[in-house]
Amino acid sequence: MPRVAILGAGIGAQHMDGYRALPGRWHLAVVCDLDADKAEAVATQAPGCGVTSDLDEIVADPEIDVIDICLPPHLHAPVAIAALEAGKHVICEKPLAGSVHDADRMAAAARDAGRMLVPVFQYRYGRGLYQLGELQRRGLTGRPLVATLETHWNRGADYYAVPWRGRWRSEGGGAVLGHAIHAHDLIARFVGPVTEVTAMVDTRVNPIETEDCAALAMRCESGVLVTSSVTLGGARDTSRLRFVFERLTAESGRNPYAPGADDWAFEARAPLDQSTLDGALAEAGAAIDARPVGYAGQFAAIADHLDGRLADMVSAGEGVRSIEFVAAVYKSARAGQTVRLPLDRADPICRDWTPQPPKGD
Ligand SMILES: NC(=O)c1ccc[n+]([C@@H]2O[C@H](COP(=O)([O-])OP(=O)(O)OC[C@H]3O[C@@H](n4cnc5c(N)ncnc54)[C@H](O)[C@@H]3O)[C@@H](O)[C@H]2O)c1
Incomplete structure (x- = not known):
């Protein structure tokens, strides 16, 4: 062990x-x-x-x-x-x-x-997302077309009382880096990776250095177009995801921290019929229900991998890509331009994305 x-x-x-x-x-x-x-x-x-x-x-x-x-x-x-x-x-x-x-x-x-x-x-390790993965594996989804994400959480003064939070030097970024990173990882996992992003970010909720709101538009390698809305000023914490594929639309509930744990709605689009889709989910149901979820799901995969078994792992490269995406968002928001990924490592944003104070400060 x-x-x-x-x-x-x-x-x-x-x-x-x-x-x-x-x-x-x-x-x-x-x-x-x-x-x-x-x-x-x-x-x-x-x-x-x-x-x-x-x-x-x-x-x-x-x-x-x-x-x-x-x-x-x-x-x-x-x-x-x-x-x-x-x-x-x-x-x-x-x-x-x-x-x-x-x-x-x-x-x-x-x-x-x-x-x-x-x-x-x-977040990858949850029943609804296991179902989506299974439908993709069976070739039932068709091409991904668009996806929408909402990370609308509520963070206030008590949350930012922890001294490392909300500061560039210790937290490193705001809601795009710390909160919506999970939803963006799900894009990378199910329809990604992202190859272009156009971003707007702002600090509109709390008196902090880093961003707490964002509106992002992205294109993935698969061609899928994605929009992501992020705020830490939601009335309560909700996460919502919707993936539109050629042959089905998959929609989460509103569970903020474990969207995969929700009962997802999977709706067929012709030529796929709903009974075929429901039948596939029923067939896979017992195996999916037996899989551990959340942290236990990820740690089970890691233990399998260490045992030399095929496992549903998150790779180091995917982790790097998640950070590169954040750098691209900051670059896009500051320049008011679309930014393409992967980033050129000679770009200064790769070394340090902390905003520079204006000269003379
Ligand atoms: N995956 C998720 O859903 C999720 C959720 C919450 C937090 N996080 C991440 O987990 C990390 C920790 O967040 P947190 O909310 O638990 O923070 P936290 O401040 O509540 O806990 C961090 C702990 O580290 C300890 N610590 C700090 N410096 C140390 C040192 N030099 N040696 C030993 N201990 C030290 C602190 O005493 C503290 O107890 C962050 O990167 C955060 O983004 C991830």
Whole structure:
């Protein structure tokens, strides 16, 4: 069983729940947090799991196989690279990095070390999205035509009381980087990758440095046209996705943090008839219902992969691409132009997308 260390006991608590939902697959070795009480509260969930506040101790520990990074974003790249160079596999919370340059360095460190770097995108692992994947696999959807996404969440002063949030230097970006990244990953997964984006971003909800609203238009390699609306000023948290394919339309409910957990509506369009579509879903139903979801779904895939089995993984390259997309959004919004992907690595936006203060400030 792979021995995993969870670094950071905020969302790390939900990672612990994910591992514990998979008995016999993971050995929970240690939880690390500067706040000993938080670390202890998470570690007690798994019998025998230790606690530390020393990141370096974990990176150097030969007993640890996998380091699961749930730290604030500015620590992702340095900690991941140190862990990979020490021969650990790395699972890393979103956003993978705060620049394309850092994301590239992380992927290169994984390649050089022959270790896996897995970006966390747990939204992919949910029943409705398993159903959509199955319909695609069976060739029932036809070509994707358009998709719409809404990430309309509610964040206020209490959320931004955590000092790393809302600042370029520690959070690295706003709602496009931190919140809508999940919905955009689902585009990449089901109809992507994105090859062109035209973006408008603004700060309209909270007194923060980074953006909290966005309107994006994109084109994917498959030709599909996508629109994404993002705000942190929603009356309540809702996420909504709609994928229009030639032969069916797939629509989520409004579950904000696990859109795959909703009951999705799948509507056939001629020449596909609804009974064929419903029949395919019924046939696949038992296997889909048996699959773990959310963090447990992603951690089950990683455990399968480590066991040498074919698994529904998120690749390091997809993580890099998710960061490159954010860089393209900022570039487009600032220039008022459409930006094409992949980005030229010589473009300064790849090294640092932090807005530069006007000269003289
Ligand atoms: N996938 C998701 O749906 C999801 C949801 C929430 C957060 N996240 C991501 O997870 C990451 C963490 O977010 P969070 O909300 O849990 O933040 P948080 O601030 O609640 O938790 C981070 C923890 O890291 C600890 N920490 C900071 N520096 C440390 C160090 N040097 N050594 C040891 N511990 C240290 C802090 O004490 C804190 O407990 C972020 O990148 C965030 O974007 C992802």
